[in-house]
Amino acid sequence: MEKIPIIKMVNISKNFGAVKALQDVNFEVYPCEVVALVGDNGAGKSTLMKILAGVYPPSRGEIFIEGEKVNFTSPADAISRGIQMIYQDLAVADNIDVAGNIFLGRELEKKALGGFTKIIDKKRMEELAWEALERVKINIGSVREKVENLSGGQRQAVAIARAISAKAKIIIMDEPAAALGVKETHELLELIKDLKEKKIAVVYISHRLENIFEVSDRVIVLKGGKRIADRQTKDTTMEKIRQLIVEGV
Amino acid sequence: MENKLNSESFLEKINLFGLKSLVISGAKKDKLKNVVRIIVLDYSIWIILFGIVMILSSLTSRFLTTVNLMNILLHSSILGVVVIGESICLLSGKFDLSVGSTVGLSGALAAWLMVTGQPAASGWALHPIPAILIVLLVGIGIGLFNGFFIAKVGMNPLLTTLASMIFLRGMALIVTSGESLYNFPPSYQFLGGGTIGPVPTAVVIMLALYIIFHFILNCKKIGRHIYIVGGNPEAARACGISVEKVVMLAFMMSGFLAAVGGILLSSRLNSAQTISGSGMELDAIAASVIGGISLQGGRGILLNTIAGVLVIESIRTGLVLLDVPAFWIRCTMGFVIFLAILMDTLKVKLK
Structure with a gap:
């Protein structure tokens, strides 16, 4: 693709003590794209996105936004560059x-x-x-x-x-449907399709492949802290993705 | 039409003052029903206070007298000022157990700086204004210390402020060499002991501080952030609020207000005793919780804690007037605090 990615993460590694949560992961999102980020528990999906959202600094690696290198030290930095993350259960303050x-x-x-x-x-x-x-x-x-x-x-x-x-230029959603019923999930997916028309890119982290195949343009698979696959959604199947998540091939 | 407009703008004004929940969502025809519902739910403590005053008045004719009511107000004013700070800490989702000792140390320090003719004092005979400024700064510093170790280092708020509580009580003893200092300059005595018209100065100061901090909590950004941090610190952090800064500011406000409380108490007694303010931290937490400030953080209306303070002081004074033995008064106060926390827990469960 010749288009400039809105987000480009290059060779991102993150260690928590001796644990290598991410190893040399590349990740990019193009304008108006819905990218699904999948992988087993502990594959590093949330860690990668928290680095993008400024929650953690990466141990190594670089982040570019629209071609410009950035260094996030806090979520406020990421927000000011148009990156918004919606967490699974802590997105809102109940008392407000x-x-x-x-x-x-x-x-x-x-x-x-x-x-x-x-x-x-x-x-x-x-x-x-x-x-x-x-x-x-x-x-x-x-x-x-x-x-x-x-x-x-x-x-x-x-x-x-x-x-x-x-x-926001890009909205990251971490298991947004985890607490939702069937009807609400459907509404959420419609909303995501709508965001695309509003020229907002979406990263969708989820285990639910049927949802992913309904909305995403591209699927990126992480396993054991490494990126093992990058597929156009229309060129692959749920079975293949499932196999990648579980077996890595 | 005219009437409707008036009531609308009236509600807007209330909204401006921060009593937001009075103006409620939903269809207009439900408004009245909603107002009643909100008064019963959010402001019920005032009804309870009224009930308690009625009961105590019917039990003893000495309760509902001007002298006694003024006395209750005067006692309430000092606790009230401390309660504002404690409530702010609770709203931010933390605790401050050090306020009682800060009250004691503030009075002791003020006396040490100002009092003359007593060997335990500094002998500097400082003017009240610089002395008060120093005391307030020390109060803010105590809050900064607590807040730093709780917010930045991540120490447990309960145990950190418990350690501060013990340490500061020791400091109060050191400052006064364990003695009581008395005889402040007259202008200092005016703060806690004087009156403005018929109203005690301390009560005026308390009400002024309530209005200022109610305004800060409901209209200023920092106040909103205190509620957000108390309600959901992760959401606060994720949306770019510096949780550490907010918590530190909450503790600094608490330290400042406890210092004001210490100044008022020593001024009213015209003496600084090393035990001044001991146990006040629990009264402050109790009054906050009775006033509807949730121990879970982020919920409650500051102005209602005035009612919480008045409930505590009314019961205490009422029991004294009824000649209830002191030991039983203690038990009763413990029971009242227990009830308040039970109510708080049940309210959360119901939601």
């Missing part, structure tokens, strides 16, 4: 309302008390939260509802709305 969750960590402010101090602009956040929710086509009764009162699918939608409204 929907609008607050969509603006989690980047609350809007306005001047108050005659310019003496700045306060959180709740009204503006609520307005923009509505817009973000409309873009993900999710029906939530009120942006003032606390997230703990929402269903699993709605919570995922809130997390995705947050990523979109934060101008």
